[in-house]
Amino acid sequence: MTRLLCSLLLLAAAMSGCDAASPTAPDAPQGSVLDCGRFTAQTSSAYILPYPVGQAATVSRTFEHGPPQGYAVDFLRPIGSLVVAARAGLVVEVDERWSDADHAFGHENHVFIAHDDGTVARYFHLTQAGADVAVGERVAQGQSIGRSGDSGNSTSPHLHFDVVERPCEGPWPQGPYSDACHNTVPVSFRNTRPHTCGLTSGVAYTALPQ
């Protein structure tokens, strides 16, 4: 049984694109944080997909990230693909220094955007010099904020998107990773095909007009 579980976990890892912080993530049962009852209904969700209307992306990993990233979503996106703000807010952190495909933890180029309710959206693995916004800038929902890439702890080009309950102290990478500031919150997206328990790995989602 243990061997079967390990095989499944290895398969999940092989299928995944990234984990922004897996080297220090707590060793918790995979999927244990998935609570379908916590997802907002799509029609009342504050979020849209983080790429332009008319484009589609396949989800490579969601709750398989494990806690505390259990509600993160990896979207497979070619390097240079536009990233848009899933929700309006204030840009609170930007890092675009690192080259693509160096696979080094901590080298995840990113944009963090704080929302009016105190939550923070995190857009990871942007391409080098791939941020189109600056700290202190207010962005509208759907506004282009940068371009996707393959920087940091990543095995293939993709966008890691998650929303945390509150901001962490200091610049990324903030530690320890067990700190509650890394707790992700469930997100549904109102401008795509129906989903009731978050997005599903292996499924392509088109960003539809609202």
Ligand SMILES: [Zn+2]
């Ligand atoms: Zn990820």
